[in-house]
Amino acid sequence: MQVYFFHLMPYGDLDIAEADKYNSAWVTIPNTNFDTQKGMKLYNRYIGELELADQLGFDGVCVNEHHQTAYGLMPAPNLIAAALARSTKQAKVCILGRALPLVNNPVMIAEEFAMLDHMSGGRIITGFVRGIGSEYFSNSVNPTFSHERFYEAHELIIKAWTDPGPFSYQGKHYQFDYVNLWPRPVQAPHPPVWIPSQGSKETIVWAAAPERKYTYLQTFSPYPLALKAFNAYREEAQKMGSEAQPSQMGWAVPTYVAETDEIARRELKDHIEVFFNKFLRFPSIEMRLPPGYSSISSTKTLMELKFKNRTSSTIDTLIDNGMILVGSPQTVRQRIEHCQKEMGFGHLMAMLQIATMPADMTERNIRLFASEVMPHLQGAVKPQLRAIA
Amino acid sequence: MRETMVDVRGTNVRMLEAGTGPSLLFLHGIDGPSADPLLGELSKNFRVLAPEIPGFALSPIPDWMMNVGDAAYFTMDLIAALGLPQVHLAGHSIGGWIAAEVAIRSTHALASLSLLAPAGVMPREAPGHDVFLLSGDESVRVLFHDQALADQELAARAGDPLDIILQNRAGLARLAWTPRMASVTLPQWLHRIDIPTFIAWGREDRILPFSTHETFVREIAGAHFLELSGCGHAIPVERGAEVARAMGAFMNGAR
Numbered sequence: 001m002q003v004y005f006f007h008l009m010p011y012g013d014l015d016i017a018e019a020d021k022y023n024s025a026w027v028t029i030p031n032t033n034f035d036t037q038k039g040m041k042l043y044n045r046y047i048g049e050l051e052l053a054d055q056l057g058f059d060g061v062c063v064n065e066h067h068q069t070a071y072g073l074m075p076a077p078n079l080i081a082a083a084l085a086r087s088t089k090q091a092k093v094c095i096l097g098r099a100l101p102l103v104n105n106p107v108m109i110a111e112e113f114a115m116l117d118h119m120s121g122g123r124i125i126t127g128f129v130r131g132i133g134s135e136y137f138s139n140s141v142n143p144t145f146s147h148e149r150f151y152e153a154h155e156l157i158i159k160a161w162t163d164p165g166p167f168s169y170q171g172k173h174y175q176f177d178y179v180n181l182w183p184r185p186v187q188a189p190h191p192p193v194w195i196p197s198q199g200s201k202e203t204i205v206w207a208a209a210p211e212r213k214y215t216y217l218q219t220f221s222p223y224p225l226a227l228k229a230f231n232a233y234r235e236e237a238q239k240m241g242s243e244a245q246p247s248q249m250g251w252a253v254p255t256y257v258a259e260t261d262e263i264a265r266r267e268l269k270d271h272i273e274v275f276f277n278k279f280l281r282f283p284s285i286e287m288r289l290p291p292g293y294s295s296i297s298s299t300k301t302l303m304e305l306k307f308k309n310r311t312s313s314t315i316d317t318l319i320d321n322g323m324i325l326v327g328s329p330q331t332v333r334q335r336i337e338h339c340q341k342e343m344g345f346g347h348l349m350a351m352l353q354i355a356t357m358p359a360d361m362t363e364r365n366i367r368l369f370a371s372e373v374m375p376h377l378q379g380a381v382k383p384q385l386r387a388i389a
Numbered sequence: 390m391r392e393t394m395v396d397v398r399g400t401n402v403r404m405l406e407a408g409t410g411p412s413l414l415f416l417h418g419i420d421g422p423s424a425d426p427l428l429g430e431l432s433k434n435f436r437v438l439a440p441e442i443p444g445f446a447l448s449p450i451p452d453w454m455m456n457v458g459d460a461a462y463f464t465m466d467l468i469a470a471l472g473l474p475q476v477h478l479a480g481h482s483i484g485g486w487i488a489a490e491v492a493i494r495s496t497h498a499l500a501s502l503s504l505l506a507p508a509g510v511m512p513r514e515a516p517g518h519d520v521f522l523l524s525g526d527e528s529v530r531v532l533f534h535d536q537a538l539a540d541q542e543l544a545a546r547a548g549d550p551l552d553i554i555l556q557n558r559a560g561l562a563r564l565a566w567t568p569r570m571a572s573v574t575l576p577q578w579l580h581r582i583d584i585p586t587f588i589a590w591g592r593e594d595r596i597l598p599f600s601t602h603e604t605f606v607r608e609i610a611g612a613h614f615l616e617l618s619g620c621g622h623a624i625p626v627e628r629g630a631e632v633a634r635a636m637g638a639f640m641n642g643a644r
Contacts, residue, residue, distance in 0.1 A: 137522070142566040144559055284524035291521065291558035299555055 001340060001377045004060035004094060005053035005366065006252050006349040009046045009080070010279055011070040012356050013038040019070070024283040026069040026134045033070070042073065045359050047080065049352075049366060051087050056370035059378065060092035060125065062252075062349055064196070065099050067131075068138040071279045078112045085120035093120050096196050096217060096252075096349075097127020100157070101149035102139040107179055109153070110160040114185040122186040127194045127217070128154055133288045144292030147202075149173045161190035194250065199229040200298060208236040208244065215347065217250040223322025223339070225305075226251060230343045246346025251339070254324040255350040257368045261327040267361065268326050268354070269315045275355035276313040276323075325350075329372030336377060348377065390428070395440065397463065397470045402448040404440040408432030411500070411640070413477040414468060415439045416484025418505075418625070419520060419596070420532070421446045421557040424481060427625035430633035435477070435640070440467060442484060444560025446553055457509070457564050457572065461490035468498050477640050479503035481625055482597070483565055486572070489605075492586075493578040501643040503587040503636050505624045506597050508570040510604045517595045519569065521562065534593035534621035542626060570597065579608035585643035586612040589632055591620030613639055 011034060014025075022029045050061040063080045066072040074080055077095050084093045093116065098109050116124045130150045136143040152171045156179070159169065165180030185191050195207040196217040207214040216233045218226045230249055237244040254272060258264035282288045289299050318324045322339075325332050336348060352369060353362045390405040405422060413435040417424055422441050431437050442460060444450030454460060464487055468476055477500045480488035485507025492502050518531050526543055533539035565571075586609045590602040599616075606614050615635055620628050 136566075137519075140567045142562065144563040144566070284522055286522050286524050291555070291562035296552055296555050296559075300551060 001246070001345075001380050002059035002347050003374045003377050004062050004092070004250075004347065004349045005050060005058050006062040006064075006094075006096070006351045007046055007050055007353055008064065008066075008072045008351065009042070009074050010072055010275075010353075010355055011039070012042060012353075012358070014070045014278070014356065016274060016278055016356075019278060023281070024287070025071055025279050025281050026283075027067075027137050027287065028283060029070060031068075039073070046353070047083055047087070049359075049362055050084055052363065052366055053352075053370070054084075054088035054091040056366065057374070057378075058091050058370065060094050061088060062094040062096050064096050064127070065129070065131070067102075067135050069134070078116060081116050081124065082119060085116055085123070088120075088123075092123050092125050094125040094194070095127055096125070096194055097129040099129050099131030099135055100153035101146045102131050102135055102141050103153070104174075106153035106156050106174060107160055107176060107181075110157040111181055113157075113191060114161070114181055114183045117186040117191050118183055122191075124187075125192045125194055127196050128157075128214075129196055130293075133290045133293050134282065136290045136293065137287060142292075143290040145173060146293050151206075158190065158193075161185050196252070197229075199225055199232075200294065201232065202295070202298065204229060204232045205236050208233050208240065208248075210237075210240050210242055213237075213242065213248060215248050215250055217252060217347070217349065218345075219252040220323070226322070227343055230345060234344065244344075246344055249343070249345040250347030250349055251343060251345045252349035252351060254354050255332065255352055255369065256324070256326045256354070256365055257329050257332050257373060258364070259328065261331050264327050264331075265315060265319075268324075271354045271357045272315055272318060272324060272326075273313060276318065279355050329368060332369075333373045333376050336373070337380070340377075340380070390432070390437075390439070395467065395470060397467045400443060400451045400463070402440045402443055402467070403446065404438060406436070406438050408435055408437050410435045411477060412436045412438060412471075412473045412475075413479060413640070414464075414471075414473070416442060416464065416478075416480035416487050417445070418480075418482030418484055418623075419557070419561050421553065421560075424625035425629060427481075427629035427633050430630045431637060434637050438471065438473075438476075442487065442560060442564075444563050445557050446560075447556075450560060450563055454563070457486055457490050460487045460564055461494060464488075464491050465494065465498070473498065475500040477501045477503070477643075479505070479636065480507065481505040482622065483508050483561055483570070485509070486565075486570070486575075489575065489579065489582070490572075492582045492584065493575070496582065496584045499584050501585045501587065501640050502582060503589075503640070504605060505589050505632065506591060506594055506622055507588075507605065508565060508597060509572050509575045510601050511568060511571040511573070512598045512601045513603075514598050514600060516569075516598055520596060521558070521566070521569075531595045532621055532623040533627055534591065534619055535627060538623075538627055542623070576604050576608060579605060580610070582609045585639070587615070587636055587639045588612050589615040589617055589624060589635070591617045591622060591624055591627070593618075593620060594622045596622040 063077040065077045067075045166178045169176045194215040197203040207216045234244045256268040390407040441448040485504040486509035530539045
């Protein structure tokens with residue numbers, strides 16, 4: 001198994017009492033609640049935490065993209081990745097991912113990733129996503145074109161990476177008379193593409209297709225839902241004539257370790273509850289699922305699954321439904337080993353900093369996880385290396 | 390009302406039809422095809438044709454329809470497909486915007502134009518609400534000034550299938566997501582409308598602010614304007630009978 005540190009880079013200094021005056025941590029919460037002096041410290045602290053992970057032997061460090069939110073301060077994740085490309089030495093630098101439909105120039109995404117591939121010495125892993133529903137409010141992009149733009153932008157980026165330039169690309173949403181990347185990417189035929197998702201069937205089928213075999217990354221889900229998604233990925237791959245390898249599946253999960261189960265739970269409680277109840281708060285289903293963002297049937301399923309009778313989360317409910325990993329190193333290790341056996345993933349993306357978790361606590365978590373949990377996992381499942389089609 | 394399907398060059402739309410008399414094509418508002426008592430009242434004196442805008446309710450959106458301009462050309466094809474030589478064209482909200490976009494392209498087939506709180510022009514003041522963020526009952530309540538009528542509407546809609554509600558929102562988003570419910574260029578071309586035009590607006594409209602009527606009234610020569618005090622965005626429901634009578638008198642004069 002390969003082990004990564006996935007950082008969301010939240011605005012950890014959010015004044016929760018103040019934020020409670022608004023019904024959202026996304027798009028509509030006034031940015032007067034953001035303190036730039038604190039912001040400067042946070043960016044440098046968070047980048048330092050990822051650099052520490054590299055030094056401690058993590059297989060990769062991960063960043064992602066969200067807009068206009070206290071949940072994560074990386075509207076441009078490639079900027080963070082650029083800093084990490086220089087300051088990390090061994091770890092893969094993973095951008096999981098960039099939201100393709102939100103841009104009008106996907107070629108620029110291809111260019112940025114190609115630059116990062118050079119600066120990191122071929123260490124990047126890219127992620128392609130559609131962005132969550134709220135991004136369509138903050139980026140003004142029509143959500144009814146989300147799927148079309150994603151597929152088209154994906155095709156254009158892969159072509160830009162692999163077809164000799166210059167060539168022209170004429171699509172429904174994107175038209176370019178000249179596509180001719182300088183630089184081309186280092187990794188051949190192109191950097192790995194991973195697909196983070198919360199379990200959409202359409203996405204799973206698309207990622208598993210034999211011409212792609214993209215690594216599927218399950219994020220923030222109750223255990224049964226994650227298990228269902230991995231099973232679906234394996235089944236789809238099999239239907240299409242291939243056997244999904246562990247290296248094609250990754251699980252992203254908030255993780256906290258301390259000396260004992262009791263201490264770990266006590267220390268994590270406030271931060272994880274604030275994370276799920278405040279940082280992941282949206283004013284309405286409509287912001288999460290804008291019209292046309294998903295098919296009508298998927299929208300109905302999501303409304304049913306995620307939003308009906310939604311009560312606030314407690315650390316106990318989060319543990320019970322398998323949303324998080326928390327406890328002594330032994331407890332967490334055993335739980336991961338159990339989950340790995342059931343789910344079959346080859347990549348574990350541990351989210352080791354959560355919401356308001358302060359620097360000292362985060363560092364203890366990273367170090368304890370790295371020394372007491374990670375060594376038992378790394379190499380436990382040998383992800384089969386494969387050429388990227 | 391009688392329900393028919395119309396094939397417009399391979400795209401099928403569902404259409405409701407009632408009454409006899411001069412033809413009146415009505416394009417519905419943001420919540421889809423229901424627009425009573427307005428249409429019921431109008432059908433006493435007109436042959437009312439109320440198609441679904443593609444993307445709404447049971448009429449799928451064709452892949453090529455990417456914006457309101459496409460919807461306008463589609464409406465012109467629909468009028469041709471129905472074989473209507475001279476038709477009174479009317480629309481509410483998003484439908485009013487499409488009707489205006491038809492009229493700036495050509496008034497050749499039109500006897501008159503009626504715009505009820507039409508979208509299409511950027512409001513001077515920020516609207517009170519983003520229609521795409523409204524949830525549940527609130528999304529109906531903000532359409533009305535008279536909350537007793539909103540209560541009735543909510544009761545009437547209680548059994549509406551979720552599929553239809555989601556479809557209507559997706560249809561609206563396709564045409565009106567960016568800029569919200571408006572076109573940057575429409576004001577530039579409203580002057581091309583050279584047929585009798587009737588405009589009505591609710592003073593208490595919380596979706597498209599009342600002051601937005603000024604651009605339409607200023608740019609469309611000789612437009613007849615009806616101000617509706619104590620009325621929100623849902624004109625066809627909130628003041629349907631009254632507006633139908635005023636529209637009817639106007640259209641009769643326009644013939």
